[in-house]
Amino acid sequence: MQIQPFSVNDGDGIRTTIFLAGCPLHCKWCANPEGFDAKPKTAFYEKLCVGCGLCTEVCPQKIGIDLHNLQARAKCINCGNCADICPKHAKKRMVEYKTVEEVIQEIKKHSLFLRQSGGGVTFSGGEATMQHEFLNVLSEKLYDMGFHLALETCGYFDFDTIKPILERMDFIFMDLKHIDTTQHKYYTGVGNETILKNMIRLQEINADIVIRIPVIEGVNADIAQIAESAKFVQQHLPKAKMELLPYHRFGFGKYEALDLPTPSNEFTTPSEEKMALLKNIIIEQGIALADFR
Protein backbone atom coordinates (compact mmCIF):
# COMPACT_ATOMS: atom_id res chain seq x y z
CA MET A 1 0.00 0.00 0.00
CA GLN A 2 0.86 3.67 -0.21
CA ILE A 3 -0.52 6.50 1.90
CA GLN A 4 -0.99 9.99 0.47
CA PRO A 5 -1.86 12.73 2.95
CA PHE A 6 -3.37 16.07 1.89
CA SER A 7 -5.10 14.74 -1.19
CA VAL A 8 -7.76 17.04 -2.66
CA ASN A 9 -9.05 15.17 -5.73
CA ASP A 10 -10.54 12.07 -4.14
CA GLY A 11 -13.65 13.44 -2.43
CA ASP A 12 -14.71 16.41 -0.28
CA GLY A 13 -12.18 18.49 1.67
CA ILE A 14 -8.63 17.47 2.52
CA ARG A 15 -8.25 13.71 2.54
CA THR A 16 -5.77 11.00 3.32
CA THR A 17 -5.85 8.53 0.46
CA ILE A 18 -4.93 4.91 1.07
CA PHE A 19 -3.82 3.15 -2.11
CA LEU A 20 -4.22 -0.60 -1.72
CA ALA A 21 -2.20 -2.43 -4.35
CA GLY A 22 -3.46 -5.24 -6.57
CA CYS A 23 -6.05 -4.92 -9.34
CA PRO A 24 -8.27 -7.41 -11.22
CA LEU A 25 -8.17 -5.16 -14.29
CA HIS A 26 -5.15 -4.35 -16.39
CA CYS A 27 -6.09 -1.17 -18.24
CA LYS A 28 -3.83 -0.52 -21.19
CA TRP A 29 -3.49 3.16 -20.17
CA CYS A 30 -3.07 2.66 -16.40
CA ALA A 31 -1.26 5.54 -14.63
CA ASN A 32 -0.54 3.48 -11.49
CA PRO A 33 1.53 0.49 -12.62
CA GLU A 34 2.84 0.00 -9.07
CA GLY A 35 -0.69 -1.18 -8.19
CA PHE A 36 -0.90 -4.01 -10.75
CA ASP A 37 -0.11 -6.46 -7.95
CA ALA A 38 0.36 -6.19 -4.18
CA LYS A 39 4.10 -6.94 -4.08
CA PRO A 40 6.55 -4.34 -2.70
CA LYS A 41 8.42 -2.47 -5.43
CA THR A 42 11.40 -0.12 -5.57
CA ALA A 43 11.49 2.64 -8.15
CA PHE A 44 14.68 4.26 -9.43
CA TYR A 45 14.49 7.84 -10.71
CA GLU A 46 17.90 8.00 -12.34
CA LYS A 47 17.75 11.74 -13.13
CA LEU A 48 17.59 12.54 -9.39
CA CYS A 49 20.62 10.40 -8.53
CA VAL A 50 23.84 12.28 -7.63
CA GLY A 51 25.95 9.12 -7.41
CA CYS A 52 26.76 9.44 -3.68
CA GLY A 53 26.72 5.63 -3.30
CA LEU A 54 24.94 5.60 0.08
CA CYS A 55 22.37 3.14 -1.24
CA THR A 56 25.05 0.58 -2.08
CA GLU A 57 26.17 0.46 1.57
CA VAL A 58 22.78 -0.73 2.85
CA CYS A 59 21.85 -3.14 0.07
CA PRO A 60 21.75 -6.75 1.33
CA GLN A 61 22.03 -7.98 -2.26
CA LYS A 62 25.16 -5.92 -3.00
CA ILE A 63 23.46 -4.30 -5.97
CA GLY A 64 25.18 -1.15 -7.24
CA ILE A 65 23.54 2.19 -7.80
CA ASP A 66 21.91 1.28 -11.10
CA LEU A 67 18.61 -0.60 -10.77
CA HIS A 68 17.81 -0.20 -14.46
CA ASN A 69 19.20 -3.48 -15.66
CA LEU A 70 17.77 -6.98 -15.77
CA GLN A 71 20.39 -8.50 -13.47
CA ALA A 72 19.86 -5.89 -10.77
CA ARG A 73 16.08 -6.22 -10.97
CA ALA A 74 16.35 -10.00 -10.73
CA LYS A 75 18.53 -9.77 -7.61
CA CYS A 76 16.59 -7.00 -5.87
CA ILE A 77 14.39 -8.23 -3.02
CA ASN A 78 12.63 -4.85 -2.70
CA CYS A 79 13.60 -4.43 0.95
CA GLY A 80 13.48 -0.64 0.49
CA ASN A 81 16.75 0.03 2.43
CA CYS A 82 18.13 2.06 -0.47
CA ALA A 83 14.97 4.17 -0.63
CA ASP A 84 15.11 4.90 3.10
CA ILE A 85 18.68 6.19 2.92
CA CYS A 86 18.71 7.99 -0.43
CA PRO A 87 19.03 11.76 0.28
CA LYS A 88 17.67 12.70 -3.17
CA HIS A 89 14.64 10.36 -3.24
CA ALA A 90 16.06 8.81 -6.39
CA LYS A 91 15.06 5.44 -4.99
CA LYS A 92 11.55 5.13 -3.68
CA ARG A 93 9.39 2.49 -2.04
CA MET A 94 6.32 2.15 -4.24
CA VAL A 95 4.35 -0.52 -2.38
CA GLU A 96 4.84 -1.37 1.29
CA TYR A 97 3.23 -3.69 3.79
CA LYS A 98 1.50 -1.92 6.70
CA THR A 99 -0.74 -3.10 9.51
CA VAL A 100 -4.17 -1.62 10.21
CA GLU A 101 -2.74 0.04 13.34
CA GLU A 102 0.13 1.61 11.38
CA VAL A 103 -2.33 3.06 8.86
CA ILE A 104 -4.54 4.45 11.62
CA GLN A 105 -1.54 6.11 13.29
CA GLU A 106 -0.66 7.78 9.95
CA ILE A 107 -4.23 9.03 9.53
CA LYS A 108 -4.35 10.33 13.09
CA LYS A 109 -1.35 12.61 12.37
CA HIS A 110 -3.55 14.66 10.02
CA SER A 111 -6.97 14.07 11.53
CA LEU A 112 -7.39 17.72 12.55
CA PHE A 113 -6.97 18.87 8.91
CA LEU A 114 -9.27 16.13 7.69
CA ARG A 115 -12.04 16.99 10.11
CA GLN A 116 -11.74 20.80 9.89
CA SER A 117 -11.79 20.80 6.08
CA GLY A 118 -14.83 18.52 5.87
CA GLY A 119 -12.58 15.85 4.41
CA GLY A 120 -11.77 12.33 5.48
CA VAL A 121 -10.20 9.13 4.25
CA THR A 122 -10.42 7.73 0.71
CA PHE A 123 -9.62 4.12 -0.18
CA SER A 124 -8.17 3.76 -3.65
CA GLY A 125 -5.85 1.51 -5.60
CA GLY A 126 -4.97 -0.55 -7.54
CA GLU A 127 -8.33 -1.82 -6.51
CA ALA A 128 -8.97 -1.38 -2.79
CA THR A 129 -11.51 -4.22 -2.62
CA MET A 130 -8.87 -6.76 -3.70
CA GLN A 131 -7.63 -6.60 -0.08
CA HIS A 132 -11.15 -6.79 1.32
CA GLU A 133 -10.27 -8.47 4.61
CA PHE A 134 -7.80 -5.70 5.46
CA LEU A 135 -10.17 -3.03 4.15
CA ASN A 136 -13.03 -4.45 6.19
CA VAL A 137 -11.11 -4.15 9.47
CA LEU A 138 -9.62 -0.74 8.61
CA SER A 139 -12.88 0.79 7.41
CA GLU A 140 -14.74 -0.50 10.47
CA LYS A 141 -12.23 1.12 12.84
CA LEU A 142 -12.24 4.42 10.94
CA TYR A 143 -16.04 4.38 10.75
CA ASP A 144 -16.21 3.94 14.53
CA MET A 145 -13.82 6.89 14.89
CA GLY A 146 -16.26 9.03 12.90
CA PHE A 147 -14.16 9.67 9.78
CA HIS A 148 -15.89 10.60 6.52
CA LEU A 149 -15.09 7.65 4.25
CA ALA A 150 -14.90 7.34 0.46
CA LEU A 151 -14.08 4.46 -1.86
CA GLU A 152 -12.72 4.64 -5.40
CA THR A 153 -13.36 1.34 -7.14
CA CYS A 154 -13.25 -0.22 -10.59
CA GLY A 155 -16.46 -2.02 -9.63
CA TYR A 156 -15.11 -5.51 -10.24
CA PHE A 157 -15.78 -7.41 -7.00
CA ASP A 158 -18.19 -9.83 -5.36
CA PHE A 159 -20.95 -7.51 -4.15
CA ASP A 160 -22.13 -9.58 -1.19
CA THR A 161 -18.57 -9.90 0.15
CA ILE A 162 -17.91 -6.17 -0.18
CA LYS A 163 -21.36 -4.95 0.91
CA PRO A 164 -20.47 -4.41 4.62
CA ILE A 165 -17.56 -2.20 3.49
CA LEU A 166 -19.77 -0.27 1.05
CA GLU A 167 -22.31 0.34 3.81
CA ARG A 168 -19.71 2.26 5.84
CA MET A 169 -18.91 4.64 2.97
CA ASP A 170 -20.21 8.20 2.71
CA PHE A 171 -19.07 8.42 -0.90
CA ILE A 172 -18.48 5.78 -3.58
CA PHE A 173 -16.74 6.54 -6.88
CA MET A 174 -17.20 3.67 -9.33
CA ASP A 175 -15.54 3.61 -12.74
CA LEU A 176 -17.27 2.80 -15.99
CA LYS A 177 -14.49 2.52 -18.54
CA HIS A 178 -16.60 1.33 -21.47
CA ILE A 179 -20.28 0.46 -21.81
CA ASP A 180 -19.53 -2.16 -24.49
CA THR A 181 -18.27 -5.37 -22.89
CA THR A 182 -16.14 -6.45 -25.86
CA GLN A 183 -14.34 -3.12 -25.87
CA HIS A 184 -14.10 -3.20 -22.09
CA LYS A 185 -12.45 -6.61 -22.24
CA TYR A 186 -10.05 -5.53 -24.98
CA TYR A 187 -8.85 -2.48 -23.06
CA THR A 188 -8.96 -3.73 -19.46
CA GLY A 189 -8.68 -7.51 -19.66
CA VAL A 190 -12.18 -8.20 -18.29
CA GLY A 191 -15.75 -7.75 -19.56
CA ASN A 192 -18.03 -5.21 -17.87
CA GLU A 193 -20.89 -7.53 -16.84
CA THR A 194 -19.88 -7.78 -13.17
CA ILE A 195 -19.25 -4.03 -13.01
CA LEU A 196 -22.66 -3.17 -14.47
CA LYS A 197 -24.41 -5.61 -12.13
CA ASN A 198 -22.60 -4.12 -9.13
CA MET A 199 -23.43 -0.62 -10.31
CA ILE A 200 -27.14 -1.49 -10.34
CA ARG A 201 -26.83 -2.95 -6.81
CA LEU A 202 -25.38 0.33 -5.52
CA GLN A 203 -29.06 1.27 -5.10
CA GLU A 204 -28.91 -0.87 -1.95
CA ILE A 205 -26.25 1.39 -0.45
CA ASN A 206 -27.02 4.66 1.29
CA ALA A 207 -23.95 6.58 0.07
CA ASP A 208 -23.47 9.41 -2.42
CA ILE A 209 -22.54 7.77 -5.70
CA VAL A 210 -20.39 9.16 -8.51
CA ILE A 211 -19.90 7.12 -11.67
CA ARG A 212 -16.55 8.10 -13.16
CA ILE A 213 -15.46 7.74 -16.75
CA PRO A 214 -11.78 8.23 -17.59
CA VAL A 215 -12.20 9.80 -21.04
CA ILE A 216 -9.54 8.63 -23.48
CA GLU A 217 -9.25 9.47 -27.17
CA GLY A 218 -8.86 6.22 -29.01
CA VAL A 219 -10.87 4.27 -26.41
CA ASN A 220 -14.14 5.80 -25.25
CA ALA A 221 -14.22 9.53 -26.08
CA ASP A 222 -17.16 9.28 -28.44
CA ILE A 223 -20.67 10.65 -28.21
CA ALA A 224 -22.49 7.33 -28.62
CA GLN A 225 -20.46 5.59 -25.91
CA ILE A 226 -20.90 8.41 -23.38
CA ALA A 227 -24.62 8.74 -24.21
CA GLU A 228 -25.17 5.03 -23.68
CA SER A 229 -23.24 5.09 -20.39
CA ALA A 230 -25.27 8.08 -19.18
CA LYS A 231 -28.50 6.33 -20.15
CA PHE A 232 -27.49 3.27 -18.13
CA VAL A 233 -26.71 5.39 -15.06
CA GLN A 234 -29.89 7.42 -15.39
CA GLN A 235 -31.97 4.25 -15.68
CA HIS A 236 -30.43 2.34 -12.77
CA LEU A 237 -28.99 4.99 -10.43
CA PRO A 238 -31.10 8.12 -10.96
CA LYS A 239 -29.65 9.86 -7.89
CA ALA A 240 -26.02 9.27 -8.87
CA LYS A 241 -23.77 11.95 -10.33
CA MET A 242 -21.25 11.37 -13.10
CA GLU A 243 -17.72 12.68 -13.50
CA LEU A 244 -15.70 12.73 -16.72
CA LEU A 245 -11.95 12.68 -16.15
CA PRO A 246 -9.76 13.58 -19.12
CA TYR A 247 -6.99 11.05 -19.63
CA HIS A 248 -3.47 12.14 -18.71
CA ARG A 249 -0.02 10.60 -18.88
CA PHE A 250 1.25 12.07 -15.56
CA GLY A 251 2.02 8.72 -13.98
CA PHE A 252 4.10 7.40 -16.84
CA GLY A 253 7.47 8.24 -15.28
CA LYS A 254 6.68 5.38 -12.89
CA TYR A 255 6.85 2.86 -15.72
CA GLU A 256 10.41 3.93 -16.47
CA ALA A 257 11.33 4.02 -12.77
CA LEU A 258 10.05 0.45 -12.34
CA ASP A 259 11.46 -0.81 -15.65
CA LEU A 260 8.03 -1.60 -17.07
CA PRO A 261 6.99 -1.03 -20.71
CA THR A 262 5.09 2.28 -21.07
CA PRO A 263 1.54 2.32 -22.48
CA SER A 264 0.97 2.99 -26.15
CA ASN A 265 0.96 6.52 -27.60
CA GLU A 266 -2.33 5.69 -29.31
CA PHE A 267 -4.13 6.90 -26.16
CA THR A 268 -4.43 10.69 -26.04
CA THR A 269 -6.09 13.42 -23.98
CA PRO A 270 -9.40 14.72 -25.35
CA SER A 271 -9.56 18.43 -26.18
CA GLU A 272 -11.41 20.85 -23.89
CA GLU A 273 -14.07 21.24 -26.60
CA LYS A 274 -14.58 17.47 -26.73
CA MET A 275 -14.84 17.27 -22.93
CA ALA A 276 -17.42 20.07 -22.91
CA LEU A 277 -19.42 18.29 -25.60
CA LEU A 278 -19.38 14.99 -23.72
CA LYS A 279 -20.29 16.65 -20.41
CA ASN A 280 -23.27 18.22 -22.15
CA ILE A 281 -24.48 14.80 -23.18
CA ILE A 282 -24.52 13.76 -19.52
CA ILE A 283 -26.44 16.89 -18.52
CA GLU A 284 -28.95 16.37 -21.34
CA GLN A 285 -29.60 12.92 -19.91
CA GLY A 286 -30.69 14.64 -16.67
CA ILE A 287 -27.62 13.62 -14.66
CA ALA A 288 -25.72 16.07 -12.45
CA LEU A 289 -21.99 16.37 -13.02
CA ALA A 290 -19.48 15.96 -10.22
CA ASP A 291 -16.09 17.62 -10.43
CA PHE A 292 -13.40 16.96 -7.83
CA ARG A 293 -10.43 18.07 -9.98
Ligand code: SF4
Ligand atom coordinates in the same frame (compact mmCIF):
# COMPACT_ATOMS: atom_id res chain seq x y z
S1 SF4 B 1 15.40 -2.52 -2.54
FE1 SF4 B 1 16.86 -3.58 -1.19
S2 SF4 B 1 17.69 -5.22 -2.47
FE2 SF4 B 1 16.73 -3.77 -3.86
S3 SF4 B 1 18.38 -2.41 -4.50
FE3 SF4 B 1 17.36 -1.45 -2.76
S4 SF4 B 1 18.54 -2.11 -0.97
FE4 SF4 B 1 19.08 -3.48 -2.67
Ligand code: SF4
Ligand atom coordinates in the same frame (compact mmCIF):
# COMPACT_ATOMS: atom_id res chain seq x y z
S1 SF4 C 1 21.66 7.06 -2.41
FE1 SF4 C 1 20.30 7.95 -3.97
S2 SF4 C 1 21.48 9.68 -4.83
FE2 SF4 C 1 22.94 8.36 -3.73
S3 SF4 C 1 23.70 6.93 -5.31
FE3 SF4 C 1 21.99 5.91 -4.34
S4 SF4 C 1 20.23 6.45 -5.63
FE4 SF4 C 1 21.86 7.89 -6.14
